[in-house]
Amino acid sequence: MHQSVLVCVLVVAALTAPFLPRCQAQLDILAPLLGDQVKGLFRQGEAVLLDHYCNYSVKPKFRKWELYFDGSFWCPGWTNIKGEALTRSQSSVVNKATEDFIKKAQAKGLISDEEAKSWFGAN
Secondary structure (H helix, E strand, O other): OOHHHHHHHHHHHHHHHHHOOOOHHHHHHHHHHHHHHHHOOOEEEEEEEOOEEEEEEEEEEEEOOEEEEEEEEEOOOOOOOEEEEEEOOOOOHHHHHHHHHHHHHHHOOOOOHHHHHHHHHHO
């Protein structure tokens, strides 16, 4: 288990412990809900970028007791370049990782200036 996941689970448990009822039946109901909340911090999927199939992933990370989201974007059938981002925003981390990928691919000559501009103009 990754250290950040363990820290996340411990923090959630510590914050909710005072509010947990002592009744086992209610604890059985609450435990899956907490598990779903922690699972919801992780995300992965697929996207198409300039006619290439790509993947992305998001995972939580704690830095100085603050929750961040670590995002990655890569296109395995096209290049070994990997876009990366670390943000406080779970909703924008994939876009930031994609922007990083595009900048790196543009620097390597895989994406033209026009293609990059059109992508950045759309976002």
